[in-house]
Every structure is written in structure tokens, then in C-alpha cells.
Amino acid sequence: MLSIQRGVNLAKHPPSRLNARMQSVLDYIEDNQSRFVDDLSEYLRFPSISAQPEHKKDIAACSKWIAGKCKEIGLKTEVCKTSGQPIVVARTPRKKNSRKPHYLVYGHYDVQPPDPLELWKTPPFKPQIANGNIYARGSTDNKGQHMAHLKAVEAYLKTGTDLPCDITFIIEGEEEVGSSNLTPFVQKRKKDFKCEGVVVSDTGMPSPKHPAVTYALRGVMALEVRLDGPARDLHSGVFGGSIENPAMALCQLMAKCRNDRGKVLVPGFYDDVEKLTKYEREQMAKVPHSDRAYLKMLGSPKIFGEPGYSATEQRSARPTFEINGLTSGYQGEGSKTIVPSYASCKITIRLVPNQKPQTILRQVKAHLKKVCPPSVKITIEGGHEGDPYLVAPKSDQVQAGLSALKKAFGHEAIVMREGGSIPIVNDFKKILGADTLLLGLALPDDNLHSPNEKFSLEQYRKGMIMSAHLWQGLGAS
Ligand SMILES: [Zn+2]
Structure with a gap:
């Protein structure tokens, strides 16, 4: 594992030149927002439901579509067959003996079944925009989230700005059914995927005012x-x-x-x-929470759970x-x-x-x-x-994540645990020896796995800005 410094190496990059280059990346992101939303909308039209065999064709079409998008922006792209659903691998252009740090960005193009359909206000695979959100199955889990990274990389490549890291996207189609073909695939391509770390946006943050890096998963x-x-x-x-x-x-x-x-x-x-430490319980207490607002959001009559643990602890650490x-x-x-x-x-x-x-x-x-x-x-x-997952909340990579989040969201970022599972992060650790940096963009009311799933367009935009800054932070080693 390379040690990642915080911030940018100012001796190598004078601030004015660096700022001008970053500014062109950020401008590109702003100038192309409406096209980026159109792209996401198109992506969300595929009913890429991995749990239902009758959607095998939709899955295949969806993988081809996202591979096409990767090619369009100049990534060296493959659609790799597995005994299940295809895996899309897309690499940023790189020199043969590149000495840049290499990072993987993992995402999944498959989605949960939309049932029960009658509870959807708009059809799950006909994306609708309302109140600054895009509504569709897969919008936040996970199409919108990994697309934010893809758009940030596009901004670097299309403005001719040097990317401080080599990046390989791995976008699979079986996350919602256990990722059973991804592990052997990573094992087989171990050499190609050797990396300093993995970036995954498939978790959430408590609110746009509390951007967060997730250091543990159930x-x-x-x-x-x-x-x-x-x-x-x-x-x-x-x-x-x-x-x-x-x-x-x-x-x-x-x-x-x-x-x-x-x-x-x-x-x-x-x-x-493993018992929660005092430090962890203190961090968890910083996650904003009100039982009343929580119950209202979920439409539930009363908080539940073992005595002696807060709702935040119940849903992430128990x-x-x-x-x-x-x-x-x-x-x-x-x-x-x-x-x-x-x-x-x-x-x-x-x-x-x-x-x-x-x-x-x-x-x-x-x-x-x-x-x-x-x-x-x-x-x-x-x-x-x-398996459950745990990384050191004070590592250099986590610090780079916190700094990128702060720049994009304008608020101090926190570290937190999340209740969901992303089994593949353990395999990345086992096979590649790489830790995963979890930079979730979902908001608590995004209805993941529920009817009326949505993704905030502002989270989508800020996710791109965060990603743009992140490569500077991770690359400055
Ligand atoms: Zn999911």
C-alpha cells in the first residue's frame, strides 16, 4: 500500500497552474450538467434486474450501453463474459510503465426488482425528474453513483487535464444477487487490477451537510x-x-x-x-439523527431495537x-x-x-x-x-476522501459505519490487498431497494466534483 499524502504536492504543481487546470475540469462538469443528466436518464431505462432471469437480455443491453459510454470518453473498454452477467472493465489511457498510483472504481449496473409496482408513483424504468431528483429503480443504487465518477474522469480526459491517477472502472451486473462471478474474475485478472486502493460510491451520507466516508459495513x-x-x-x-x-x-x-x-x-x-470503542461511539453520535424525523421519513410508528444502543448504532453496528x-x-x-x-x-x-x-x-x-x-x-x-468490513478510520486514503468531500459539499466530513453490505470489498482486500474507500452519495430518503427510488441531481453533480478533487488528493503521493 502506498502512503497517500494529504492535499496536493505544491512543490511539483505551482498553485496557479494547478488551480487553472482544476478549474477547467470543474467548469467542464458544470457546463455539461444537462447532458450528464440525460445520460443517467438513458442508463436508468434498462430494467437490468439481476434477480429475474427474464431480464437477461436487458442486462446484456445495459452492459453494452455503459461500455459504449466508457469508450466514448476515451477509456479502453471491455465487456467481459462470465458464467453469469457480463462485467465491464474500462481503463483510463496510461503509459506502459506508468508510475502514477492505480485506483479501481467499482460500481454495479444491475438493480433490485421494482416490486411492488403499485407503490411506485411513476414507472420504475421511465425516469422522471421532480423536485431536483431523478426517480427510477437503480438511480441511487448504483447507476447514478458510479456515473458521477465516470463523468469526473470524462472532465479530465476531455479538457486534456493530466489525471493524477491511473483509473480502472469495474462495473458488474450481479451485485444485487451476491457478486458470485466477480471474485473469480478479479482473481483471474489480479495483475491488471493490482492497485493502491478501490473507490466505491454505493453507500450513503446522512445529509448533504454531513458528507461522510464509511469505514465499516455489515x-x-x-x-x-x-x-x-x-x-x-x-x-x-x-x-x-x-x-x-x-x-x-x-x-x-x-x-x-x-x-x-x-x-x-x-x-x-x-x-x-467486536465491541464498539469509545471513539467509534463518539463518531456515531456525530451522525445527525432525530427519532421523530427518522420515523416520519420511514412512516414507522416507533423506534425499535435492543436496549442500550442508539438507532444509528442499531442500523450500522449491530x-x-x-x-x-x-x-x-x-x-x-x-x-x-x-x-x-x-x-x-x-x-x-x-x-x-x-x-x-x-x-x-x-x-x-x-x-x-x-x-x-x-x-x-x-x-x-x-x-x-x-463478510462484514472494517478499515482504519484514520488512514491516509480516508483523509483524502474526507478532504474531497469537504471541497465538493462545503461542510466538514465525518467517518461513519453503514448497515448495508458490499461483499466485494472484502474480496478486494483478500485478492488485491487493497482497502476500499467508501464515498457514498445516497441520501437517507433515496428509497434504495424500495418503491420510488430516487437520486438527488445535486448529489450527482457534487459527486462529480468530489471525484474530480479525489484524484488530486489520492494522486499526490
Ligand atoms: Zn442494492
Whole structure:
């Protein structure tokens, strides 16, 4: 890992010349805003939903489209096949034995399914601009965020301004389904991707007045539980009472996994959880938060969670056990008096440093099997997983990030943890030895993974400015 100095090497670049060059980059960004918004809007029209096989063609078209945009600005671009969805790799022009620091910018062009469609005010794949936001599935997660970096690099290349870093974009199409093909791909191209660090904008900031670098992420372990009872749905009047109801059994089973304050009841679950330090809790307290505003934004009646932790801590630094979906019996209009033949649920468990997904899966499986009644047959299948992530909040790269954010947003930046998962950051560390700098542009009300997802056009613009400054900070080593 190269050591990154803070700020710019003034001896090498006299301030006036540097300022003039940066100014032309910044001017380019301002002058092209409306085209940049049009480009994003076009990008958002692709229903690149990685979870649904019927969208394979849309995914392919979307990858080709973004690759075309990379080529247009002068990046050496490839659309790389994998056994899943293609990965777009685009490199800034560089000299053969370039001595500039090399950074990766990671993003993903796939999106979450838009369901339930009826809750969208405008169609998810027909982007609409209102109140300074662009509304569409994938706008903030993640098309808008990585496009901001692409536009900043465009500004350097199109104004003929020397980029202080060599940059390689890796834009994949399977982030929302666990990035299973990216890891072997990075492994295979390890030499090409050798770098000083990875820049990822796929997280958020508390508000434009509190720009933030994220230094920790939660991990994830997904699983599916199915309880089978009778061979077919039964008449609840004729047979009910003598045969177990799998839907009821599933509810009772789930109630034995987490108590009504959010504490997970699986034996051993908290064994590896690293305690929060005083410094971390102080930093977390700086994240602006009001329970009332938070509840209003989310439309929820009351704050929830284990006693002794703030809402900010609960949603970023504590593990969870969540049911994501429940399926059983009759769900159509009116009633149908049956004992359903089976019930199933999808679960994700959010993990914090240093919990390990496979250990947790083993513990959860053992617990479920132990508490499951013999009146149903239980099947448990593990799904995608990702380790939690933690980097030193005081590293040089984090400092360069904080400085770029301050320049773009005009406010002191903070370090924070985030509750989401980006499993690939751990693989970048394992395979390339590189830390990831998380510079999230999403705002708390962006509705990631929810209906009416949006991205603030001001965040988009400031994201480009931040990125432009970032390469100066990271390059001045
Ligand atoms: Zn996502």
C-alpha cells in the first residue's frame, strides 16, 4: 500500500497552474450538467434486474450501453463474459510503465426488482425528474453513483487535464444477487487490477451537510427455510387441529430466533461481535439523527431495537435477523379454509465485525433444527453471503476522501459505519490487498431497494466534483 499524502504536492504543481487546470475540469462538469443528466436518464431505462432471469437480455443491453459510454470518453473498454452477467472493465489511457498510483472504481449496473409496482408513483424504468431528483429503480443504487465518477474522469480526459491517477472502472451486473462471478474474475485478472486502493460510491451520507466516508459495513448471510406438512392443502374444518399447520409452525419457529426487542436468540450468535470503542461511539453520535424525523421519513410508528444502543448504532453496528418474505397458503381475495401444505420464508442476517457468515449459518441451522417441531419437515438452504468490513478510520486514503468531500459539499466530513453490505470489498482486500474507500452519495430518503427510488441531481453533480478533487488528493503521493 502506498502512503497517500494529504492535499496536493505544491512543490511539483505551482498553485496557479494547478488551480487553472482544476478549474477547467470543474467548469467542464458544470457546463455539461444537462447532458450528464440525460445520460443517467438513458442508463436508468434498462430494467437490468439481476434477480429475474427474464431480464437477461436487458442486462446484456445495459452492459453494452455503459461500455459504449466508457469508450466514448476515451477509456479502453471491455465487456467481459462470465458464467453469469457480463462485467465491464474500462481503463483510463496510461503509459506502459506508468508510475502514477492505480485506483479501481467499482460500481454495479444491475438493480433490485421494482416490486411492488403499485407503490411506485411513476414507472420504475421511465425516469422522471421532480423536485431536483431523478426517480427510477437503480438511480441511487448504483447507476447514478458510479456515473458521477465516470463523468469526473470524462472532465479530465476531455479538457486534456493530466489525471493524477491511473483509473480502472469495474462495473458488474450481479451485485444485487451476491457478486458470485466477480471474485473469480478479479482473481483471474489480479495483475491488471493490482492497485493502491478501490473507490466505491454505493453507500450513503446522512445529509448533504454531513458528507461522510464509511469505514465499516455489515456483512450478510441469506437463507431460506421451508416447512412441509401435509402432502396437499387440507380442509381446515375436516382436518384442522389433528394435523400441524406449517404456517403457524413457521411463525412459532421464527419467534424462537429473535425476541421482541431485536435480540437474536440463536446460541453463540454474539460470540464474535467486536465491541464498539469509545471513539467509534463518539463518531456515531456525530451522525445527525432525530427519532421523530427518522420515523416520519420511514412512516414507522416507533423506534425499535435492543436496549442500550442508539438507532444509528442499531442500523450500522449491530447484527440483525430479518424475515424478508413469507409465503404460505391462500393469499387471494376472500377466504379459503385450508391447512396449507407448506410455509416458507426468506431470511437475511446482517453481520458485524468479526462475525463469519458460515459460522452463523451453522449456528442458525442447528438452532432451527433443534426447535422445529416433529410435526413438520424442515428444509434450510443457505443463500448468498458476505463478510462484514472494517478499515482504519484514520488512514491516509480516508483523509483524502474526507478532504474531497469537504471541497465538493462545503461542510466538514465525518467517518461513519453503514448497515448495508458490499461483499466485494472484502474480496478486494483478500485478492488485491487493497482497502476500499467508501464515498457514498445516497441520501437517507433515496428509497434504495424500495418503491420510488430516487437520486438527488445535486448529489450527482457534487459527486462529480468530489471525484474530480479525489484524484488530486489520492494522486499526490
Ligand atoms: Zn442494492
